[in-house]
Amino acid sequence: MGVNLKELVVSSPISLNDLKGKVLAIDAYNALYQFLATIRQPDGTPLLDLKGRITSHLSGLFYRTVNFLELEMKPVYIFDGKPPELKLKEIEKRMELKEKAEEEYKIALEKGDIEAARKAAQATSRLTSDMVADAKELLDAMGVPWIQAPSEGEAQAAFITKKGDAWATVSQDYDSLLFGAPRLVRNLTISGRRKLPNKPVYIEIEPEIIFLDKVLSELGITREQLIDIAILLGTDYNPDGFKGIGPKKAIKIIKGYKSLKSAIENGVIVSNIDIDSIREIFLNPKVTEDYKLTWKNFDEDKIKKILCDEHNFSLERVTSALERLKKKKSEKTLSLDRWFK
Numbered sequence: 069m070g071v072n073l074k075e076l077v078v079s080s081p082i083s084l085n086d087l088k089g090k091v092l093a094i095d096a097y098n099a100l101y102q103f104l105a106t107i108r109q110p111d112g113t114p115l116l117d118l119k120g121r122i123t124s125h126l127s128g129l130f131y132r133t134v135n136f137l138e139l140e141m142k143p144v145y146i147f148d149g150k151p152p153e154l155k156l157k158e159i160e161k162r163m164e165l166k167e168k169a170e171e172e173y174k175i176a177l178e179k180g181d182i183e184a185a186r187k188a189a190q191a192t193s194r195l196t197s198d199m200v201a202d203a204k205e206l207l208d209a210m211g212v213p214w215i216q217a218p219s220e221g222e223a224q225a226a227f228i229t230k231k232g233d234a235w236a237t238v239s240q241d242y243d244s245l246l247f248g249a250p251r252l253v254r255n256l257t258i259s260g261r262r263k264l265p266n267k268p269v270y271i272e273i274e275p276e277i278i279f280l281d282k283v284l285s286e287l288g289i290t291r292e293q294l295i296d297i298a299i300l301l302g303t304d305y306n307p308d309g310f311k312g313i314g315p316k317k318a319i320k321i322i323k324g325y326k327s328l329k330s331a332i333e334n335g336v337i338v339s340n341i342d343i344d345s346i347r348e349i350f351l352n353p354k355v356t357e358d359y360k361l362t363w364k365n366f367d368e369d370k371i372k373k374i375l376c377d378e379h380n381f382s383l384e385r386v387t388s389a390l391e392r393l394k395k396k397k398s399e400k401t402l403s404l405d406r407w408f409k
Contacts, residue, residue, distance in 0.1 A: 070222075070241030071298040075315040077242065077283050079276040082253065087235075087275075088140045091361065092253065093225035095239035096145040096214065097195060099257040100203060102240065103128025104193035106258065111182050112173060112189025117379040122199065126379060129203055130371075132257055133212060134389045138396050144234065144361055145207060145214040147200065148221040152349050154305035154342070161307060166192050202374070209371045211364035215356070223247045223353035233361060236277065243304070245280050246295050246350045252278045289323065295350045296328035300337075305346045310337065366393065 107124040108114050114124040136143045151159065169191035176185035207214050217224035225237040226247035236251035237244045244252045255275045284291060300318040302309025313321070325331040332339050368390055375381035 070243040071246065071301055071303045073242040073245065073294075073298065073301075073315075076287060076297070076319070077245070077278050078286060079254065079278045082275050082277040084139050084141075084275065087253070087256075089142070090235040091142045091144060091233065092136075092256070093228050093234035093237050094143050094145050094257065095221050095225055095237070095241070095244070096147045096203070097221055098239045098241060099132075099145070100125045100129065100195055100199070101193055102258050103132075104195065105190040108186065108189060110186060111177065112186040114189075114193075121379065123379045123381070125195070125199055126202060126206060126375065127381070128257070129206060130210070130375060130381075130386075131389060133207075133210060134393060137210075137212075138392050140396070142363055143212055143238075144228075145203075145212065146221040146225045146228075147204070147214060147216050149216060149218045149354075152219060152305065154345060154349065158304045158307045166194065206371070206374055209367045209374055211366045213359075213361050213363065215359045217354075218356050219354040220247070220349075222249075223349075224355045225249065227353075227355040228359070228361075242278075243298075243350075245278065245283065246291075246298055246303075247353060248280070248291060248350075250280050252280070254278065287319065289319075292347070292351070293322050293327065295347055296322050296343075298350075299328055299341075299343060299346055303346065305349060306341050310339070365397075366390065 103125045104114065104122070107128050114122045115127055117123050133143060169188045173185055173188040173192060176182075176188055204214055215224060215228070220243075222237070222239055222241060222244050225234070225239065226244055226249035228234045229237045229249050229251065236253045237249035238253045238256045240254055240258075242252070253275060254277075255273050258273060280291070284294065287294070289297070297315075297318045299306060300310050300313050300321065301315065321331050321336060322328065325334060325336060328337065328339075328343055331337045332343070371390065372383065372386060375386050376383045
């Protein structure tokens with residue numbers, strides 16, 4: 069879930085055309101969980117193949133990636149590795165919430181409350197190792213690169229963005245800024261028409277971009293201070309945060325005492341958490357430099373085997389999506405031929 073910095077950051081709308089030709093480091097787990105939560109039947113049931121295996125993540129990954137490629141974006145998906153020890157408490161908390169949501173889902177179905185069932189079902193999403201393996205296999209077939217991070221995917225995505233191998237990090241979580249991503253694009257994998265919870269109202273969700281240097285400049289703080297503010301509010305590594313401290317108070321404390329450590333030493337904050345270890349995760353995360361970003365032609369037969377033969381996707385729909393990519397490739401080739409004539 070990450071830290072909630074919504075009240076502190078200023079975002080700007082960005083069009084998909086603005087991302088044409090850009091390499092985008094996408095937080096894979098973040099995107100896959102979004103697909104699992106949103107791509108469901110009206111009663112909350114996820115998409116399933118004939119063997120009862122969940123395929124919502126594959127559906128979202130395939131069709132959304134086709135859209136990106138058709139718009140000439142260059143996506144690279146970053147997968148999470150082993151989480152830091154300090155994240156285990158948050159992971160346990162998430163599992164408890166999923167179990168509670170599963171019970172609420174069953175009760176809602178028994179009552180015939182479809183709206184409540186769907187809402188509860190969205191919080192039950194689980195990403196298994198088999199589902200991750202299927203996602204990587206599909207990306208290989210599509211010719212789209214992916215990177216296995218040694219630890220946090222967002223940290224790896226921020227690393228390759230800072231390095232200049234990607235133009236921006238793509239995630240819903242603001243943690244990307246704490247990891248140092250110079251540009252964060254949100255809503256890219258879930259843009260479109262969405263229903264508001266408990267209301268018969270639909271809104272358009274549009275992509276937005278956040279610039280780290282602009283956030284720091286407008287708040288008048290450093291990245292290290294932004295991390296301290298996040299710790300006060302609560303991160304994945306101290307999910308409870310500090311009671312009674314919201315965004316405004318957190319900024320006031322950090323700007324007044326220059327750092328969280330100083331605020332603690334002056335008795336303003338009472339803490340028994342390992343603040344240095346949390347800061348270290350954000351400032352010096354485990355990442356790998358052993359990666360290669362190469363976009364290849366897609367393998368039509370392999371894609372159809374994975375989606376249609378193995379998971380019972382509509383052959384007509386998959387073929388139609390691939391035809392769009394063929395058309396785009398043909399148009400680009402024709403354009404280049406004209407240029408060199």
